[in-house]
Amino acid sequence: MISLCSDWEFTREWSAGFAHGEGRFPLVDLPHTAGEVPLHYAKPEDYAGICGYRRGLSVPxxxxxxxxxxxxxxxxxxxxxYLNGEKLAEHACGYTAFRVEITSAVRYGMENRLAVRLDTTENPAVPPFGFVLDYLAYGGLYREVWLDVRGADVIEDVFVTTPTLTRAEIALTVSGSGACRRVTLLDAAGAVCAMAEGDDNKYYVNYSNARPWTLDEPNLYSIRAELLDASGAVTDEKTVRFGFRTAEFCRSGFYLNGERVFLRGLNRHQCYPYMGYAAPEALQREDARILKEELCCTAVRTSHYPQSRHFIDACDELGLLVFTELPGWQHIGDAAWKRRSVENVREMVTQYRNHPSIVLWGVRINESLDDDDFYRETNALAHSLDPSRQTSGVRYLEKSHLLEDVYAYNDFSHDGTAPGAKKRSAVTPDMDKPYLISECNGHMFPTKSFDPWEKRQEHALRHARVQNAAASDGEISGCFGWVMFDYPTHKDFGSGDRVCYHGVMDAFRNPKLAAALYASQ
Incomplete structure (x- = not known):
């Protein structure tokens, strides 16, 4: 793909003429935030509005x-x-990727004008919005933009599953006239390991020398799918990366490749000081490295939305398990809002389902009330798109209706004197289903990095008590502390300066004493 990340004109005040090339505006590169935010007292007004991005697009x-x-x-x-002033598409989610075909709209051999009208406000018609959020949802073209040049016949998708540690099953989605296919297994260095067998759009590889994807040795492979014309020339190709691994949540815990692994992790927002969401690839990867190598986590939850593919790529490469979920926080909107949320699930699963690090889909709005019809639909959709992974949904409710495979519960019961975690039997309505703690601590004991020693010590001990209680219970699959680092929020939350000091690190990823608890593991 061809990067389109440079030389965008940007305006905080969209006008109809912007798409047609009127005016001249400062140039920016992507990733870009619609408005820089202060470290303290940040607010949506710092970035929210109807903004515009515009650049030239030469098509030979x-x-x-x-x-x-x-x-x-x-x-x-x-x-x-917009392309050359014509509106081609719209997309209502800031956390998933989308594609726009421009084949028939583009002017070949000429300079085209590409423009994006971006509403960065908390539009109540667009998930996760509609009520107050306990985090800021920054705006902008904050991830990359690409031009993808394909053949007349296109491999739309390649989906790889590994039912065993030596077998890969591949499903292709192809649009076009039905060209011949060739499917190849490659190792991490790009060397050919085996040719897949099969026909039409279903293929498989049995590879006895496959090295499994584990936390200590996250071995990665790729499937390269190609379309061939009558002469055998390649007309289109798509390569996806995956790992040979099995993953299953059971009543007795989580099992990776048949071995029990306790998910000791933290929740992660994707914001950074001043730049909001607009962090480049290097910073996305650095967060994954910190979680794995400095904090010694085995898992991370991407609260409360799908996060950068660079972050997930790094989790694949480092051996860090991921629980990812659809965008949302407590609020469920009207029927149209729900339809968009269902589409968010579709995009999340199809865009991330080849990543071996992802082991659990969150198909329920974080901490929302029960809505059985809505959540039957999201759960069924995730299973239909990816039968190889289990589903969950994060709750603060005890005995909530369990429609998914794993009961995930935000256990904030520990107050310094109470037991580290509630008994599983007091929370889940089905003792035969897997159970994990999706959040703990956090707002129960906000702690700044410069607080007195005694408070910072208690902060660390609270994380230790909850993690110890969860890890020593043979029927709890894992425990995700709240949260990796401090983050800005709305005026309704935080410590008066609109910052949630809930992290085991500060906003710049400097460790607090509580980080040592995780690092010691």
């Missing part, structure tokens, strides 16, 4: 006969895409 004549797509990895939060 030799691209005629091919199919052209724009890919937006993250546009927060309601995007309208």
């Amino acid at each position: 004549l030799e691209y005629r006969g091919k199919r052209l797509f724009l890919q937006f990895d993250g546009a927060a939060h309601f995007a309208e895409v």
Whole structure:
């Protein structure tokens, strides 16, 4: 794919003429935040509004006969895409990628004008919005944008599952006239390991020399799918990375490749000081490294939305398990809002399902009330798109209706004197289903990095008590502390300066004493 991350004109005040090239505006590169925010007292007004991004797009004549797509990895939060003044598409989610075909709209051999109208406000029609959030949802084209040049026939998707540690099953989605297929297994260095067998769009590889993906040795492979013309020339190809691994949550815990692993982890927001969500690849990868190598976590929960593919790629490479979930926080909107949320599930699963690090889909709005019809639909959709992974949904409710595979509960019961965790039997309505603690501590004991020693010590001990209680219970699959680092929030929350000092690190990823508890493991 061709990067389109440089030389965008940007305005905080969209006008109809912007899409047609009127005016001149400062140039920015992506990732970009719609407005820089202060470290303290940040508020939506710092970035919210209707803004515009615009750049030229040269398409050479030799691209005629091919199919052209724009890919937006993250546009927060309601995007309208224009080419040469014509609106081509819109997308209502700031946390998932989307693609726009421009084949018939583009002017070949000429300079085209690409523009994006971006509503960065907390639009109540767009999940996760509609009520107050305990975090800021920054705006902007905060992930990369690409031009994808494909053949006349296109491999839309390659989905790889590993039912055993030596077998990969591959499902292709192809649009076009039905060209011949070739599917190849590659190792991490790109060397050919085996050719897949099968026909049409279903293939498989049995590879006895496969090295499994584990936490200590996260071995990665790739499947390269190609379309061939009558002469055997490649007309289109798509390569996806995966790992040979099995993952299962049971009543007795979580099992990776048949071995029990306790999910000792932290929740993670994707914000950074001043830049909001607009962190480049290096910072996304650095957070994964910190979680794995400095904090010694085995898992991370991407609260409360899908996060950068660079972060998930790093989790794949480092051996860090991931619980990811659809965008949302407590609020469930009307029927149209729910339809968009269901689409969020579709995008999340199809975009991230080849990552070996992801072991659990969150298909329920974080801490929302029961809504059986809605959650039957999200759960069924996730299972239909990815039968290889289990589902969950984060609750603060005891004995909530369990429609998913794993009961995930935010256990904030520990107050310094109470037991570290509630008994599983007091929380879940089904003792035969797997159980994990999705959040703990956090707002129960906010602690700044410069607080007195005694408070910082108690903060660390509270994390220790909860993690110890969870790890010593043979029927709890894992425990995710709240939260990796301090983060800005709305005026309704935080410590008066609109910052939640809930992290085991400060906003700059400097460790507090509580971080030592995780690092010691």
